[in-house]
Amino acid sequence: MTIEPIYSKEWITVNEADTKVRVSRFHFRKTNDLFEQILFALNNDDLAEQATALRFIRDESLNESEFKILTPAIINIAINGNTDNLILARDRLIRGGFNRDYIIREKLTPMFNDFLKTENQYIYRRLAELLFFLNYKELRKRLMEKCKDSKDKNIVNIYTEFTEKYDF
Incomplete structure (x- = not known):
């Protein structure tokens, strides 16, 4: 005797929504402008669109040029993003950059000076964390020197915290 499983209406709703998302992702992958739409969403100020794009590319295999x-x-x-989205972005850089570290370094290095010019403690902290995770010692050293020499005590605190806590 087989007993038919009894699911809650919430489970049924979640399962139906998940199926719709998977079908939508399948059709989206087949569009001609998929890559342009993802790039637009990443550069958009809409945090929900950024998060959707980051989750999409997390689950996709990007070629090197993309x-x-x-x-x-x-x-x-x-570095500059909403705290929820920065976690998704870091994850994509750290895990998705596997075997493509040279691309991340090539793109981050010219951006680095612009981040330093901000003299913003939040940007410096996020940059320090990212540089630690990516293990970019020469850029970390430059950032820590900038923090150490700052007139802003909050930025100096970043230097103190990171040099005590990590191998900077």
């Missing part, structure tokens, strides 16, 4: 184009937008979100 990764090169998307990397500056992803770096920008990882």
Whole structure:
């Protein structure tokens, strides 16, 4: 005797929504302007669109040229972004950049000076965290020197915290 499973209406709703998302993703992958739409969403100020694009590319396999184009937008979100989105962006850089570290370094290095010019403690902190995760010692050293020599005590605190806590 087989007993038919009894699911709650909430489970049925979630399962139906998940099916719709998977079908939509399948059809979206087949569009001609998929990459342009993702790039537009990443550069958009709409945080929900950024998060959707970051989750989409997290689950997709990007080729090298696509990764090169998307990397500056992803770096920008990882440094300047909303706290929820910066976690998704960091994850994409750290995990998605596997075997493509040279692309991230190539794109981050020219952006680095612009981040330093901000003299913003939040940007400096996020940049320090990203540089730690990516293990970019020479850029970390430059950032820590900038923090150490700052007139802003909050920025100096970043230097103190990171040099005590990590191998900077």
